[in-house]
Amino acid sequence: xxxxxxxxxxxxxxxxxxNGTDDIFVEKNGKLAYAQDEDGGRIRFKSEGDLxxxxxxxxxxxxxxxxxxxxxxxxxxxxxxxxxxxxxxISLGGPIVTIRKFPDNYNIIVVGNxx
Numbered sequence: 387x388x389x390x391x392x393x394x395x396x397x398x399x400x401x402x403x404x405n406g407t408d409d410i411f412v413e414k415n416g417k418l419a420y421a422q423d424e425d426g427g428r429i430r431f432k433s434e435g436d437l438x439x440x441x442x443x444x445x446x447x448x449x450x451x452x453x454x455x456x457x458x459x460x461x462x463x464x465x466x467x468x469x470x471x472x473x474x475x476i477s478l479g480g481p482i483v484t485i486r487k488f489p490d491n492y493n494i495i496v497v498g499n500x501x
Contacts, residue, residue, distance in 0.1 A: 406434075406437075437481050457474065468488075469483070469486075470482075
């Protein structure tokens with residue numbers, strides 16, 4: 387559990403995808419690859435409970451609650467990243483998390499406003 391949390395805090399990666407306890411991906415050179423630890427092994431969660439602890443740590447700073455009665459979170463984190471979380475009963479295969487970090491010089495351009 388802590389390996390992924392530390393990986394996220396020190397990494398320069400832009401996207402993270404967690405699909406259940408075994409499939410954890412990070413963006414590497416513009417492509418998604420399995421998240422790996424220092425030894426080159428795939429990072430995995432020991433249990434769905436461990437993954438839920440990390441999810442709760444992610445959503446806590448933005449004062450959001452995630453549980454069976456509120457199984458979806460779509461929000462902006464304090465660093466400007468976007469986080470999307472879906473848990474049971476909506477996600478039948480276990481929790482799904484996506485975090486998208488934006489570069490410091492990221493500008494949003496609305497195509498409809500261009501002439």
